[in-house]
Amino acid sequence: xxxxxxxxxxxxxxxxxxxxxxxxxxxxxxxxxxxxxxxxxxxxxxxxxxxxxxxxxxxxxxxxxxxxxxxxxxxxxxxxxxxxxxxxxxxxxxxxxxxxxxxxxxxxxxxxxxxxxxxx
Numbered sequence: 862x863x864x865x866x867x868x869x870x871x872x873x874x875x876x877x878x879x880x881x882x883x884x885x886x887x888x889x890x891x892x893x894x895x896x897x898x899x900x901x902x903x904x905x906x907x908x909x910x911x912x913x914x915x916x917x918x919x920x921x922x923x924x925x926x927x928x929x930x931x932x933x934x935x936x937x938x939x940x941x942x943x944x945x946x947x948x949x950x951x952x953x954x955x956x957x958x959x960x961x962x963x964x965x966x967x968x969x970x971x972x973x974x975x976x977x978x979x980x981x
Contacts, residue, residue, distance in 0.1 A: 875902070877918060895921045916944040924950070930974050931956065937967040 874888040875898055884890055891898050895918050902911050913919045913928075922928050933946075960972035 877915075896925045896927065899927045916946060916948075920945075920948040923948070923954075928975060930959075930972060933971045933973075935969040935971065 871887065874884075874886075875891050876884045876888050877891045877895065877898075878884075881890065893901070895913075899911060899922055913922055919928070955976040956973035957976050958971070959974050960970070962970040964970070
């Protein structure tokens with residue numbers, strides 16, 4: 862856990878907020894919406910992953926076709942209510958399973974790549 866915390870603190874973060882005027886640490890407030898921010902980050906030089914935290918932000922990115930991979934963790938607990946992890950979609954999204962892990966806690970990690978249709 863301490864190793865993960867050390868790595869996490871160093872990663873740059875973009876915060877979307879309607880109430881904050883400043884953020885701390887290795888973070889900045891978003892200047893646009895999720896779609897604009899993701900497109901801007903993808904255009905930056907270098908290589909790296911963009912992780913999205915929060916169902917509302919992820920839903921907007923997914924609806925715009927900006928998600929390349931889904932990395933889900935399934936916990937052995939059932940709860941009701943809340944924001945759906947996968948919102949209603951207008952089109953089907955096919956996924957390719959690329960990794961699984963099962964932890965001693967019973968948590969299952971699933972990593973899927975979005976199967977993009979080849980343009981003819």
